[in-house]
Each structure stands twice: as structure tokens, then as C-alpha cells.
Amino acid sequence: MSRSIIVIGGGIIGASIAWHLTIAGAKVRLVCEKPGGIATPNSFAWINASWGNPHDYFKLRMRSIREWSRLGKDVAGLPLSWQGGLCWDLPEDKLLAYAEEHTSWGYDIKRLDAAEISAREPALVNIPEMALSAPLEGVAEPRDAAMILIADAMRRGMETVENARVTALKRDTAGRVSGVATDRGEWTVDEIVLAAGAETATLAAGIGVDVPIHTPPGLLVHSKPVPPMLNGLVIAPELHLRQTAEGRIVAGSDFGGTDPGTDPDAAADELFSKVKSFLKGGENLELDFHTTGYRPTPKDGFPIVGRVAGRDGLYLAVTHSGITLAPALGLFAAREILDGEDEALLAPYRLQRFA
Structure with missing residues (x-):
């Protein structure tokens, strides 16, 4: 008999875990x-293994970049764009140190001079003397x-309960996490995946998990759509930009x-x-709307993924880097839940590290 699993959370992490569990044969209900x-909708959506992280985290992110390519073949219509990133968002010495370190780790990085940068992104008003190009990066x-992941999983048999607010996790008489209470009803299942983003901490606290x-x-x-202005991601000091497929310029003071x-x-x-002052022709850009996202960020900045000691039946997945990590976390979570495998790449990211 297939395992019955509730995934709490309809963002990219919950969607990926639910999809991977479904195709692996589990009976999945997504509650969101x-x-x-x-x-998720308020994310800059940068797929990368860029600067500022230790080697273990780099390896996880690189694996997930590869898993995005796999997922893009398995799920028709996933809106992926491997446009590459152009970065000069660090002082020159740190930028070169990042390039040297990540090149030694196997990241494809090229140093571009001003002429090459101008040819790559002719819409930039001020061209830096040097930047780094990372062709592997995308959106x-x-x-x-x-x-799309949710819809594909539903075609494969997953149930979805929408417009449902989870009010509590439930434990059985043996202490196992075995169900959820919502404003749409209660369900008992074999396993709960808590991928509820900012609500994760509150729901976990209800069963004594910090x-x-x-x-x-x-x-x-987000600008109103315009003809193509940018050819890839631009990671500049105090301004990170990209252009969507429909032509919107999306920007923040950084990717967060x-x-x-x-x-x-x-x-x-x-x-x-x-x-507007950053781009040639920017005076013609019109602001369409702005979004504010509240990013679920673990205390040390790294993901929290895996089973919780002393709370059988509960699997956690919360991270600030959801877009990059979604396909790998979905694949690994499904294997750990259904097959009992321990994924080595997730070993540094268990909740127990905070004990």
C-alpha cells in the first residue's frame, strides 16, 4: 500500500517535494x-551557486542546478531560462577571490573586461572595468x-486542498505526528511534510519543536513589460536586475x-x-507594481531539511534559497521519506545542529 503523506505549503519547496513524492508512488495531499x-511569487528567482557560501553548500546548490535541468525535461512547460549572470557586486579583491575559489570548485566563471561587458549588456549606462560572467546561472x-509542478502532480493523482489554513499539527497516542487540523477539516496520514515557509516555526512550536x-x-x-533590454541577470552593487520572459524588469537592492x-x-x-538611471532608455520604464516577500531564513542562513528527532512522522523543509534548491530538496526528501535513505548532501542541514 502506498504511503499517505500531507505536504503543507504551496510554494516552490512544497510543490517540488509533493511532485517528487507523487511520481515515486506516494498518496499525496498538498494543503496550502x-x-x-x-x-515564492515574491522571489527574485535567481538559480545560482554564487559567492558567500562554504563548499558543502556550494555542492548542494550545484547539484540542484543539475536537477533543474532534469526537472525541466520531466515537466513540460517549466519556465526556466539559463541566461547566465553578470556579477560585480563585490570589491575587486573579493570578486577575484570569489572567482579563484569557485573556479577551483568547478564553477564556470569568466572574467570580462569593460568592452566585453558592454557587448554582453549594451543597455548598461555605467560599464564597470571588470565583472564576472557565470554562464550556468539562470531563472x-x-x-x-x-x-506547473502542482498541476503536473495533480494529473498524476495528487490531491490539493486550496485556501486552507493549517491551524495545528496532530500527534497520536504514541506521540507520532500523524495529522493536521485546518479550517477546512482534519486529516490523518502516515507522514507530514512541513514546508510552510514563514509559518513553519509557528506550526512546529505547537508540538514543541523549535x-x-x-x-x-x-x-x-516590477516594470511594465518592455522590449528586451537585458540579456541576463545583472548583479551590480546595490542593484540586482533581471528581465522576465514577458518583458518586465524586476529589481531589488540585492537578490533578497x-x-x-x-x-x-x-x-x-x-x-x-x-x-531607470541604471539602464539606457530607462527613462521610458514605468513602474507597474512592487511586491514585498517575507523570506523564511533559518538562523544561520542555511536550510533546515529532514526528519525531526523525537517527532516521528514529521519532515521539515525550510530555506531562504528556495528557487535554487527546490528540485534537489524535492528529490532528496522523497527518497528519505519513502526509501529511508540519508542524503549525504543534506547532512549539514538537519534541525539537530541547533540543539
Whole structure:
């Protein structure tokens, strides 16, 4: 008999885990307030294994980049674009140190001079003397990717309960986490996957599990669609930009977004003014809307993934790097839940490290 599993959370992480569990033969019910998630639609959506992380995390991110390519072949219509990233978001000495380190780890990085940068991104107003090009990097349009994974899993037999707020996790008389209570009803299953983003800590606390996360806000501005201006991701000091397939320029002060402060509208106007002055023809850009996402970020900045000691039946998956890591975490979680495998790449990222 197939295992019955509830996945809580309709963002990219929950969608990927639910999809991988479904194709592996589990009986899956996805329970969420909104298909596509809450934080996921407000993501910058950069797929990368870029600077600032230790080697173990680099290896996990690189594996997930490869898994995105696999998933793109398995699921028709996933909105993936391998446009590459252009980065000069560090002082020159740190930029060169990053290039040297990551090249030694196997990351494809090329150093470009001003002429090469101008040829790559002719719309830039101010061309830096040097930047790094990472051809492996790309984008998964976040909400659409999650929705397509959910729809494909539903075609394969997954159930979805939408517009449902989970109010509590339930334990049986033996102490096993065995069900959920929602404002749409209660269900008992073999396993619970808690991938509820910012709500993860609150739901886990209800059964005595401390999940140390915070949820910093990140504001992104979105222009009205325009003809092509950018050829890839641009990771510049104090401004990260990309252009969507429909032509919108999406930007934040970094990939996590801008602090919206107490006046998000004013913060969005100020940020969009920087975007307009950053690009040739930018004076013709029009702000369409801005978004503020609350990124579920574990205390030490790295994912929390895996079973919880002393809480049989519960599997956690929470990370601030959901777009990059989604396909690998989905694959690994399905194997760990259904086959009892321990994935070595996830060993540093168990909740127990905070004990």
C-alpha cells in the first residue's frame, strides 16, 4: 500500500517535494493557503551557486542546478531560462577571490573586461572595468514554476486542498505526528511534510519543536513589460536586475529585495528611480507594481531539511534559497521519506545542529 503523506505549503519547496513524492508512488495531499505559495511569487528567482557560501553548500546548490535541468525535461512547460549572470557586486579583491575559489570548485566563471561587458549588456549606462560572467546561472519564474509542478502532480493523482489554513499539527497516542487540523477539516496520514515557509516555526512550536527562523522582508519592483533590454541577470552593487520572459524588469537592492521600511510605496519609487538611471532608455520604464516577500531564513542562513528527532512522522523543509534548491530538496526528501535513505548532501542541514 502506498504511503499517505500531507505536504503543507504551496510554494516552490512544497510543490517540488509533493511532485517528487507523487511520481515515486506516494498518496499525496498538498494543503496550502495559496497554490504557488506566499513567499515564492515574491522571489527574485535567481538559480545560482554564487559567492558567500562554504563548499558543502556550494555542492548542494550545484547539484540542484543539475536537477533543474532534469526537472525541466520531466515537466513540460517549466519556465526556466539559463541566461547566465553578470556579477560585480563585490570589491575587486573579493570578486577575484570569489572567482579563484569557485573556479577551483568547478564553477564556470569568466572574467570580462569593460568592452566585453558592454557587448554582453549594451543597455548598461555605467560599464564597470571588470565583472564576472557565470554562464550556468539562470531563472525559474517562481509562481509559474510552482503552479506547473502542482498541476503536473495533480494529473498524476495528487490531491490539493486550496485556501486552507493549517491551524495545528496532530500527534497520536504514541506521540507520532500523524495529522493536521485546518479550517477546512482534519486529516490523518502516515507522514507530514512541513514546508510552510514563514509559518513553519509557528506550526512546529505547537508540538514543541523549535525551528529557529526569521522572516526579513524584501521589496522588489516590477516594470511594465518592455522590449528586451537585458540579456541576463545583472548583479551590480546595490542593484540586482533581471528581465522576465514577458518583458518586465524586476529589481531589488540585492537578490533578497530592498528593505521596505515603514513606507513601501516610497521605497519602491526610490528603488525604481535607480533602475531607470541604471539602464539606457530607462527613462521610458514605468513602474507597474512592487511586491514585498517575507523570506523564511533559518538562523544561520542555511536550510533546515529532514526528519525531526523525537517527532516521528514529521519532515521539515525550510530555506531562504528556495528557487535554487527546490528540485534537489524535492528529490532528496522523497527518497528519505519513502526509501529511508540519508542524503549525504543534506547532512549539514538537519534541525539537530541547533540543539
